[in-house]
Amino acid sequence: MNNNERKKFSRDILKIEDIEFVSNKIVEKLKNDVKSQLNRRGAIVGISGGIDSSVVLALSVKAFGSKRVLGIMLPEQDSSDDSEMLAKKLADKFNVNTLVENITSALDGFGCYERRDEAISNVITDFDPVADKAKIEIKQNINENIPAIFSITIIKPDGKVVSKLLPAKEYLKIVASTNFKQRSRACMLYYHAECLHYAVIGTPNKHEVEQGFFVKHGDGAADVMPIAGLYKTQVYQLAKYLGVPQEIIDRTPTTDTYTAEQTQEDFFYQMPFEEMDLIWYGWENGYSEEEVAPVMGKTVTEIKNIYKNFERKRKTTDYLRMRPIF
């Protein structure tokens, strides 16, 4: 929701003044996109108990009515128990029918867990896939001018933490294996969408789309993405307005992909949403480092390095946003 008029950079610059107007505008567009452009009669939303999918479900209900929306929960063996409970609570709040499709056996069939665990064991030889928890994370400081590299972190049952920088081959194999999860979910969502002649409503927000924090043909597969233009803090603002349950609003955003608890900040963004939203806005709207630094309580060099980090993330993930070339 960029304002074409250049305002003085401030911490309130992204606050939506007229939330009802913005909500109605998104709902009207969604309705038009699904009915007139896609020629479908309802909406399928994959719900995870996270803030983004909750807002998308609420918007879909406003657009199509609760009878024309189906919420699908897609847990697998590594999913948090909270996810399904919160997704159910959300669906009840908006009076939406739900289905639970557990994708563990599909993932087993793909060798998702086996391939991932094999790659982790190559790096940490005493990794026990049954007892240990694992996650990948970026440990570097975003204020430093260096590309982000992932580490693997293992948490032993006694709480001991082992962490190592991931070599290229193992990093790629872990990511490729875990991407089966998002891609299997996309298959299942489209199965139900086709059975009902509905559209799949995607849940990525602006950061996920623009920084490439999604899986191509996985959570990046959708017919329409109603919140792809919204910053994360704006998604929260909309969630409150739409009446998303407070437990979902209060929950720290996680990837819900690895066995160890992992926030989206640890995994990818390297900074809190409240800061990232504003600095990203400053970067993409041409605010100088000197204008942004004092407002954010950072040095000009730190903002310069964060701008470079954003530029690198967008450039290296261009491939994800590209259509097939022909």
Add this chain to the structure above:
Amino acid sequence: MNLKQEIKEYIIEASLSDFDKIKDETLIFDNGLLDSMGLLFLIEFLNEKYKIEVNDQELNPKNFESVNNIAEFVEGKL
């Protein structure tokens, strides 16, 4: 061939750049020669060629921002 030359040749090959565009002091990330995957493959190259391991704490601009810095870092580990 000396260490700097070998590292420079690797970066030229990996980034498909012209030889005369990379100097020992060229900032390789600022100039878009290597991105995060490029850095990861560079670490793999250093590991295979010089048998050195890089840990989380060593991953900073001081050790990796130019051919000069990388060579100094590798020499310190040999």
